[in-house]
Amino acid sequence: MKITVSDAASQWFQDEMGLTSGNGVRFYGKVYGKTPVHNGFSLAMARDDDPGEMYASTIKDGINYFVAMPDEWFFKGLDFGIDFDPDKGENLIYTYTENGEL
Template sequence: MKITVTDAASKWFEDEMGLSSGNGVRFYGKVYGKTPVHDGFSLALTRDDHPNKVYSETEKDGIKFFVDQGDEWFFKGYDLTVDFDPELGDNVTYRYEENGELG
């Protein structure tokens, strides 16, 4: 799984969550909601500056964006792109792309 965070999304995290170099964001699956690839589950995030057992991570502007091994089930088979477009509202957006790692 590859995580990509755009420049616009990174700025959103800095501005909206007050994050800076050395901080972290953990993405995970939660019950209820819907994504383009999951019915009944949605993507959530939380500030987490101390990753433990990491399934996938990337760093952008000194901030670590990651998924724990316990949430592999939610992301397996997909790469995640996190973006921000102010015309779509005041939140980040997520795009899932199949990566062939379903096995």
């Protein structure tokens, strides 16, 4: 699994969540909602500076964006992209791309 964070999204996390180098953001699936690849589950995130065992991670501007091992089920077989476009509102833009991993 590959996690990609755009420059605009990185700036959003720094501005909106007050993150600086050494901080982390964990992404995970939660019950209820919908994503383009899941019915009945939606994406959630939380600040987490101590990730433990990770399924996937990337560091952008010194911030660790990651998925922990217990959340592998939500992202298995997918690459995950995070972007932000201020012209489209205040929401982050998430993309899920199949990567062929089983």
